[in-house]
Amino acid sequence: MKLLRKLFGAKPKVEPIKAAPIPVAAIKPPKPVITLDAVEQTNDESELLKLAIEGATSQLRQAAAEKIHSREILEQLAKAVKTKDKNVFKIVKTKLDLFKAEDAKLAELEASAIRICEKLERHSHFEADSLFKAKLTVLQTEWDAMGQVSIIAQSRYQSALAACDAKINARAQAIADEEEKLSLDQQALQLAEEAYASLKQLAGDVYRASHVDELINANYELKIQELGNAVRLAANRQLPLDRLTKEFEHRKQQTLNLIDQIKTSGTVKQLTEKLEQAEDSNVVKSTQHKLQQLIKSAKEFGDELPETLKDAKAKLDALWAERHQTEQAAKNALRDFSELARKGLWAAEQGFVRKARAIQKELQEKRAQLSEIPKGIQAKLDDFEAQLAKLGDWHEFAVTPKKEALINQMQALATSNIAPENLATKIHELQDSWKEVSKGVQQQDDELWQQFQQASAVAYAPCKEFFEVQAAEREKNLTKRRELVSQLQQYLQGYDFANAVWKDVEQTLKTARAEWQTYWPVPRKAGNDLQKEFENLMEQLFGKITSEYESNKNAKQGLIEQAETLVNAADARAATETIKKLQAQWKSIGKSWHKEDQQLWQEFRKHCDAVFALRNQVFEAAKEERQAITAQAEQLIEQLNQFTTQTLEQLNAAKTEIESIKAEFVTLDLPKEVAKALQNKFNASLAAIATKRDSARSQAEEQSWTDLFNAINALREYELAVIAQTASDKLDAQKANLETLIANTPRWPTGTLNLVQQRLIKADAITSADQVTNTEQLHTLTIRAEILAGKESPAEDKQVRMAYQVKQMQQGFGQRDNSFDPLVLEWVALGGVTTSVYSQLLARFNNSRAQGVKN
Structure with missing residues (x-):
């Protein structure tokens, strides 16, 4: 400390500044006393308004203002006391701010409701597909979370919701109508098929009739007409019944012709009995011709012959056979x-x-x-x-x-x-x-x-x-054939047929047969005996090949049956994998008979192609679904991108909507091939919104500092006017403008508004002595800011800066400023500094603050 005193000298003594005398107002005659009890006892807001404006004491005016809750009365009171009673105005302004905040909240709520309504209205124009109801549910959930909104918004929401419900109901009705149509079409088709089957059965009944009178009494023509009416009714539903209708009409005409034919010639039973009893050749011939015509008519139907016709045909065939046999003999x-x-x-x-x-x-x-x-x-x-x-x-x-x-x-x-x-x-x-x-x-x-x-x-x-x-050559060939037979016997006994190479076995069979043919001629009797032995061995060898081929054939048929069951499998991917395994098994199975092998392969390949076609259909459906999800994700990203052009207020108001988009995006099952890219785009859009919000906040923050310094500069000018004892009317006008400026400033840096308001309250009492003190403190504050920012002070202030630093060291080693926020608050509280000094100090202070923010 002694060293410091030697370096900087003794501490100068500061002369105390004497306070200026406070002017005393002239004494006015007393007014009627209205106590706080009167305020407590009344609830008439008009009376309270009058008390808040004209009350004798500040406490009375404030108490009256506290009891006023009507917004209209509060606005009247604010206009009346804005420039007269700061305390009452503060109370009123606080209450009105609550109303404004509520208005802002309602406005934000209303804006969110309008956005939901717009989404719902857009949604009502889409087709009611599988995702329509799910998206509608999301919008309804958002609306239910809104709370109370205006009647107009509610009406708009209900109208849009009704339109969406109408879409859903229309879709449901269309599906129901389609199902009903399909049911009626199925019934009509079944009716037509049953009519056709009944017509077939009726033809059989006609053949089985025992007498013409029975045929007439049965009234088959009327029954055929009724069946025809049933088929025409079914055909009127525009069903694919052309083939059935054509076949029905053809069979109907055949049946009617048959009935006419039987009425003319007699029933099958009558003709058969007549044929059995007839002796005259002409009668026999005529009866045979009639029966043949009935059989021909039955064959034209394409159905199995009735039993009566089968019996008649058997008798005719027997007669024809007997006649033919006699003539042929x-x-x-x-x-x-x-x-x-x-x-x-x-x-x-x-x-x-x-x-x-x-x-x-x-x-x-x-x-x-x-x-x-x-x-x-x-x-x-x-x-x-x-x-x-x-x-x-x-x-x-x-x-x-x-x-x-x-x-x-x-x-x-x-x-x-x-x-x-x-x-x-x-x-x-x-x-x-x-x-x-x-x-x-x-x-x-x-x-x-x-x-x-x-x-x-x-x-x-x-x-x-x-x-x-x-003869010698025949004996030689016979010997070679015997050797060949011996080799075949050894081959059959010694070859490992369990692990056979069947292609070689088949070649052995062919080679043995070809070699046997070359050993010719041979003695007849011995050759015949040896031929039987050779054929027996060849049959054994061929039997083994046949057994293997049949085994391979059965194995391949088993694979075909397995492949056939996979054609209609629900899981196309699993079916495809299984069919590939079956194909691998097919390759591992040996061949069968060439023609059958080709047929088996064609059938197996047909089922494989069907499974692969099913897989391709599933893949295409999955591809379309992935494309739809990708398009939906791109649409959500585009919606986010639209927010990047909005203001901070709009972004704050759209917070719920942005969160809803984020939630909807998270629920999407993004395709793997584009998931990363879409996620990156989505994150980039969110980052862009965050950047936009941060930039807007930064700009708003910077603007709040600008507004702050503009306000305290205007307040400083008012203080200078008070110190200069400017005329009261000018002061009132200047103060009114200042209060308007403060009231209209939308945003203040944290903690500064209260200091500005307190400084405004004290402004009317500021003196020249306050000016000097504040100037010195503001000067010191500027140096402190430069010390905190690490900036050099001007040469003329280096001595003062050193003195301040030494003083800080004396008061407490290491105690120093570490943030600009307290310095700013101190700056705001110091007023009445002259413009020339203030401008220089403000420039230095702001430079230091800017440097401190960078550091």
């Missing part, structure tokens, strides 16, 4: 007789006497069984008899030259170069010809026979060697 007998005559004629012409005579005997036996012979066959028989008679005469003379010719031909074969196989064939043909020529000859020529036999032996010698080589 006669035709066959004639055909055989004619063919036998032809063969006899040919044998006779060729000189085969023995054969011709055998045929002659057989023809004579068959001739006795025939009732009559057609002229053509008889002529052929006559030619045969004549030719046979001629043959008997010269046959004996023609045989020897033929035999000699056959011997010459056989001898010529002995020296020919014909292949052994062909040579053997030629030898057999000549031997057959020798036998044929020898038939019917009474005596055999032994010498010619011996010559023919010797020539045959010589000619056959080359064939014998050839056939011995062939």
